[in-house]
Amino acid sequence: MLVVALVIALALFFDFTNGFHDTANAMATPIATGALKPKVAVAIAAVLNLVGAFLSTEVAKTISGGLIREGDGGVRITPVLVLAGLIGAIVWNLVTWLLGLPSSSSHALFGGLIGAVMVGAGFGAIDGGVLVSKILIPAVLAPLTAGFVSFIATRIAYTITKKRERDNFKIGQVFTSSLVSLAHGTNDAQKTMGVITLTLIAAGLQPTGSGPELWVIVACALAIAIGTYTGGWRIIRTLGKGITDIEPAQGFAAEVATTATILASTNLGFALSTTQVASGSVIGTGVGRKGASVRWRTAGRIALGWLITLPASAVVGAAAAFVAGLGLWGVVLDVVLAAAAILVIFVRSRRSHVDHRNLHLPVPGKFVRPKKRKTVAVR
Amino acid sequence: MVNWQAFIVVVVAAIVAACLLVTLFSTALRVGDGAAPWRRLVAVSLYVLCGLVVCFGLYLIVPALHGG
Numbered sequence: 001m002l003v004v005a006l007v008i009a010l011a012l013f014f015d016f017t018n019g020f021h022d023t024a025n026a027m028a029t030p031i032a033t034g035a036l037k038p039k040v041a042v043a044i045a046a047v048l049n050l051v052g053a054f055l056s057t058e059v060a061k062t063i064s065g066g067l068i069r070e071g072d073g074g075v076r077i078t079p080v081l082v083l084a085g086l087i088g089a090i091v092w093n094l095v096t097w098l099l100g101l102p103s104s105s106s107h108a109l110f111g112g113l114i115g116a117v118m119v120g121a122g123f124g125a126i127d128g129g130v131l132v133s134k135i136l137i138p139a140v141l142a143p144l145t146a147g148f149v150s151f152i153a154t155r156i157a158y159t160i161t162k163k164r165e166r167d168n169f170k171i172g173q174v175f176t177s178s179l180v181s182l183a184h185g186t187n188d189a190q191k192t193m194g195v196i197t198l199t200l201i202a203a204g205l206q207p208t209g210s211g212p213e214l215w216v217i218v219a220c221a222l223a224i225a226i227g228t229y230t231g232g233w234r235i236i237r238t239l240g241k242g243i244t245d246i247e248p249a250q251g252f253a254a255e256v257a258t259t260a261t262i263l264a265s266t267n268l269g270f271a272l273s274t275t276q277v278a279s280g281s282v283i284g285t286g287v288g289r290k291g292a293s294v295r296w297r298t299a300g301r302i303a304l305g306w307l308i309t310l311p312a313s314a315v316v317g318a319a320a321a322f323v324a325g326l327g328l329w330g331v332v333l334d335v336v337l338a339a340a341a342i343l344v345i346f347v348r349s350r351r352s353h354v355d356h357r358n359l360h361l362p363v364p365g366k367f368v369r370p371k372k373r374k375t376v377a378v379r
Numbered sequence: 380m381v382n383w384q385a386f387i388v389v390v391v392a393a394i395v396a397a398c399l400l401v402t403l404f405s406t407a408l409r410v411g412d413g414a415a416p417w418r419r420l421v422a423v424s425l426y427v428l429c430g431l432v433v434c435f436g437l438y439l440i441v442p443a444l445h446g447g
């Protein structure tokens with residue numbers, strides 16, 4: 001019972017970090033071009049995530065299907081393993097936030113759960129084929145597709161319009177970024193609902209095969225909305241300013257590409273990570289505009305972040321599952337360690353505070369590089 | 380394994396949708412830049428078309444609307 005309560009609390013906290021982490025997907029570009037004021041942008045994103053969470057529970061019902069073998073001859077996932085998986089996901093989400101990397105929250109969640117299940121039930125519990133086809137290959141395809149679409153869209157926008165007309169793309173950006181937010185809300189809050197429902201079913205508190213209860217939906221919707229409103233400013237800065245300098249027409253093109261790719265993939269084939277699609281779009285639009293330069297080092301850091309998200313959160317999840325395997329005290333120790341890690345990350349983040357007030361200021365010695373001059377950026 | 384056909388469908392659909400919306404909006408901006416009365420009319424109707432595309436996007440996002 002204690003474990004179930006802990007899982008629910010941690011799941012809601014993960015939901016919070018999820019919203020917090022992914023504000024950037026929809027709102028980095030409108031904030032960067034000045035189409036929306038930072039505070040207004042995160043408020044819109046928060047409301048749309050809240051609304052989106054209520055729209056559907058389909059994803060929640062299928063969250064556990066596939067990746068982890070269940071049912072006859074498979075493993076029975078226990079609340080303790082879910083707890084360990086969530087710790088892995090939360091810790092990794094916060095680490096990438098501290099580094100300002102837009103990494104997929106879904107990958108962190110799956111990674112954490114995979115790691116926990118491997119320790120708890122052995123390697124056989126993971127379906128390798130599903131892992132490759134559902135997670136690894138889409139992770140490569142998502143940014144490539146979005147980048148290509150965004151590249152073409154940018155070219156079209158710049159071919160048709162004249163320079164003095166391009167400022168008006170800001171109005172369009174408001175609508176396109178809102179669509180991305182809504183799509184995000186319908187998907188991501190569901191993952192947490194799915195995890196909580198899975199735990200309640202595993203603990204025998206809810207009949208097998210039933211959907212999420214109303215209080216679960218409300219709690220998850222609120223958690224993701226509050227997280228979104230708090231805003232992961234570090235990631236917004238990376239995506240909006242770090243990769244390339246974005247003009248309104250580019251922002252519009254990138255958001256249209258993001259929206260189109262996400263909607264096409266969720267409705268026609270397979271779900272792609274919102275984070276990876278959004279990052280790919282920003283890179284694509286940077287390549288598409290003449291005279292714009294893409295900071296490939298930042299892009300490389302982001303790509304590296306994607307590669308290690310799944311294994312890294314799996315390692316944390318596995319370690320947490322190992323400790324939790326020691327019994328009740330192990331579980332308590334896990335939670336204490338997780339709380340300590342969260343606290344350390346938070347304290348560390350205060351050293352270089354980023355929020356809506358200093359978002360637009362350049363980072364000393366980091367993103368500002370004089371063009372075509374061989375001087376070392378001074379710290 | 381990966382459903383490559385589905386992937387191609389996704390790419391094509393995304394390109395078509397994105398290009399359509401960007402072309403409509405850009406043309407609206409281009410046409411709307413002038414004083415002649417017909418320009419305003421055409422620009423507004425292009426914005427309305429953009430609105431329709433966005434509404435279709437909303438329709439796709441909300442599962443209740445398409446029975447999903």
